[in-house]
Amino acid sequence: MAPSHHLNFICIYNFLENMIIFIIGTRSxxxxxxxxIRECQKRGIPFKIxxxxxxxxxxMIEWMKKLDLPKPDINLGESLREIWSRKGVFGSTQIxxxxxxxxxxxxxxxxxxxxxxxxxxxxxxxxxxITALAARL
Numbered sequence: 001m002a003p004s005h006h007l008n009f010i011c012i013y014n015f016l017e018n019m020i021i022f023i024i025g026t027r028s029x030x031x032x033x034x035x036x037i038r039e040c041q042k043r044g045i046p047f048k049i050x051x052x053x054x055x056x057x058x059x060m061i062e063w064m065k066k067l068d069l070p071k072p073d074i075n076l077g078e079s080l081r082e083i084w085s086r087k088g089v090f091g092s093t094q095i096x097x098x099x100x101x102x103x104x105x106x107x108x109x110x111x112x113x114x115x116x117x118x119x120x121x122x123x124x125x126x127x128x129x130i131t132a133l134a135a136r137l
Contacts, residue, residue, distance in 0.1 A: 018117030020045065021110075023131050024072070025052030027063050029123060034067045036120075041070075048073040048114065052103070052127050056082060076106055100126055107134035 020040065022033050040047045051060050051072035056079050061071055080099045087095065111119070111134055119135040121128060 018046070019114060020047040020118040020120060021074075021114060021116040022047060022049050023052060023119065023121035023127065024049055024060065024064075025054030025125070025127055026123065027055055027060070030060065030063050030067055030069065032122065033120065034069055037069055048116075050074040050076065050110065052076050053079045053082075054125065054127065055079065074110060076103055100130060103127070104130045104134055107131060108137055111135055111137075 022037060024030050024033055037047065037049070039045075049064070049070060049072040051057060051074065053060070053076050055063075057075050057077070064071060080096060083095055083099060084092065107130060116135075119131065121131045
């Protein structure tokens with residue numbers, strides 16, 4: 001029987017010809033996914049990193065660099081916080097609804113174009129359900 005730390009990647013070997021997309025939007029997600037991303041690099045498993053921009057695009061690019069991870073391949077754009085700050089309105093449900101809807105549509109387009117076999121995301125933000133739904137469509 002394979003050691004337990006090898007079992008985590010057995011399923012991924014079946015997808016070597018396909019791609020994994022890691023959805024990362026916060027610094028803590030970057031930390032949590034850093035080990036598996038490095039392991040994918042080491043094993044030559046194709047993947048892309050999608051930055052949701054939740055903590056800001058530039059902030060996440062700098063954070064990924066500190067973690068010695070590749071820059072995100074895909075950026076969804078401005079964070080909700082940045083939009084609220086620019087508009088001078090915090091907590092606007094109209095802006096929130098529009099932002100969620102446009103990110104959902106972008107995710108659908110990206111998943112249809114990239115055709116990932118695996119989409120990896122974790123967290124407790126609005127991106128969890130919209131990513132799960134967009135990946136299924």
